[in-house]
Amino acid sequence: SSELTQDPAVSVALGQTVRITCQGDSLRSYYASWYQQKPGQAPVLVIYGKNNRPSGIPDRFSGSSSGNTASLTITGAQAEDEADYYCNSRDSSGNHPWGVFGGGTKLTVL
Amino acid sequence: EVQLVESGGGLVQPGGSLRLSCAASGFTFSSYDMHWVRQATGKGLEWVSAIGTAGDTYYPGSVKGRFTISRENAKNSLYLQMNSLRAGDTAVYYCARTSRMITFGGVIVYYFDYWGQGTLVTVSS
Numbered sequence: 001s002s003e004l005t006q007d008p009a010v011s012v013a014l015g016q017t018v019r020i021t022c023q024g025d026s027l028r029s030y031y032a033s034w035y036q037q038k039p040g041q042a043p044v045l046v047i048y049g050k051n052n053r054p055s056g057i058p059d060r061f062s063g064s065s066s067g068n069t070a071s072l073t074i075t076g077a078q079a080e081d082e083a084d085y086y087c088n089s090r091d092s093s094g095n096h097p098w099g100v101f102g103g104g105t106k107l108t109v110l
Numbered sequence: 111e112v113q114l115v116e117s118g119g120g121l122v123q124p125g126g127s128l129r130l131s132c133a134a135s136g137f138t139f140s141s142y143d144m145h146w147v148r149q150a151t152g153k154g155l156e157w158v159s160a161i162g163t164a165g166d167t168y169y170p171g172s173v174k175g176r177f178t179i180s181r182e183n184a185k186n187s188l189y190l191q192m193n194s195l196r197a198g199d200t201a202v203y204y205c206a207r208t209s210r211m212i213t214f215g216g217v218i219v220y221y222f223d224y225w226g227q228g229t230l231v232t233v234s235s
Contacts, residue, residue, distance in 0.1 A: 037155075042225040
């Protein structure tokens with residue numbers, strides 16, 4: 001089992017807002033990064049740090065954190081946002097800052 | 111443009127070995143930590159190994175002692191030597207780069223900012 005826990009599946013109506021969460025003890029002290037993966041493609045970074053978006057990522061993607069939970073919010077979800085989303089952060093040993101991924105959340109846009 | 115191109119995947123018998131390569135371009139390869147991340151079919155992402163700019167290496171328990179990550183900066187190349195392969199090692203293996211930033215609070219944030227397209231490793235008799 002992963003040290004970072006994500007809901008397996010979430011759905012959102014087109015144009016509505018959806019929050020994808022990631023829970024884990026390491027998130028009390030460290031930020032998560034978030035990755036979008038579409039079928040047959042490599043993951044793509046969408047959020048890192050407190051709330052930073054790489055160039056080319058739409059501003060409808062945002063990140064936040066509270067306690068042991070990190071969240072990825074998509075405000076005004078689009079059809080092209082349908083994908084798997086993974087969080088990543090430090091593992092429980094503390095030795096590997098990128099050491100663990102969440103199990104992933106499959107986002108369906110209705 | 112940053113590019114990471116993996117090669118070397120294929121079919122191997124249990125107990126066998128395989129060496130993956132990743133050719134990097136579009137950035138100063140020697141200045142970045144590099145990783146291998148794998149994904150079994152229909153499953154999530156699993157970090158497999160990392161190598162720092164000074165050649166320091168890191169592994170999770172699942173592969174420690176069987177896998178060896180290395181880099182050749184002169185050739186802008188990353189490698190993963192996989193020995194004693196098991197059926198559970200069957201996956202697409204991605205090469206990925208991490209960058210880091212320091213927040214105002216002094217926290218170092220790491221993130222995988224570029225990924226290759228992956229190479230499939232199948233361990234089966």
